[in-house]
Every structure is written in structure tokens, then in C-alpha cells.
Amino acid sequence: MRHLRKRNKLSLPADQRKAVLRSLANSFFKTGEIKTTLGKARALQSEVEKLISLARRGDMHARRQAASFLFEKEVVKRLFNETVGTFKSKKGGYTRLIKTAPRRGDAAPTAILQLVN
DSSP states (O other): OOTTOOOOOTTSOHHHHHHHHHHHHHHHHHHSEEEEEHHHHHHHHHHHHHHHHHHHHOSHHHHHHHHHHSOOHHHHHHHHHTGGGGGTTOOSOOEEEEEEOOOTTTOOOEEEEEEOO
């Protein structure tokens, strides 16, 4: 059965969807927040939460799993050294999603995804 298996496909093939999410995740961990469309932000939120949970484990296998998703070594180092320090005592809910005004050009719903500090 496919219960609870819903995934936002972003109207993209699987390889392109993964590439977009990887790129957004890299940008997100560099700056601590990102402004994008609501659908992409929701899809990115689940990936970011998984990566932070990996970083909380902190072992070498978790670091390698994160490095296979994030393609910049500096971002992986920052995730494991700086970002995870603020979330050692939290079990989840590392990010917040704030809906913003629609985009001016095409009225696409936008949102800001940011780390909870």
C-alpha cells in the first residue's frame, strides 16, 4: 500500500528534482535561510531535516551520507561543526517555513525556509 508515501515531484523528472534539491540545500546551509517557491521549500524542508538529523549522529558514516547529497565539502564541514551545535538537544523541528507574498512575475506562492535558533 502507498499510505503516507506522498512526495512533491515539483513537475520534474527524478534526476532533475534531485539536482534542484541538492543545489537548494547547499545554498540553504551556506546562508541559513533561502527564499523560493512554496513547493520547493516544502520539499527542501524534509531533506534539510534529514541532513541535520544525520549531522546530530556525527559519526563518519553520517558524514559520508551527507557528503553524497551535498556536493561542497565546505558545506558539509559547516553542517557538522557549526550548524549541528545549536541543535544537539533538539529531536526535530530544526527549520521554520514562513509563507510570503506571491512572486510578482507569475504570482507563484513563495516562502522563506530558515533555521530555528
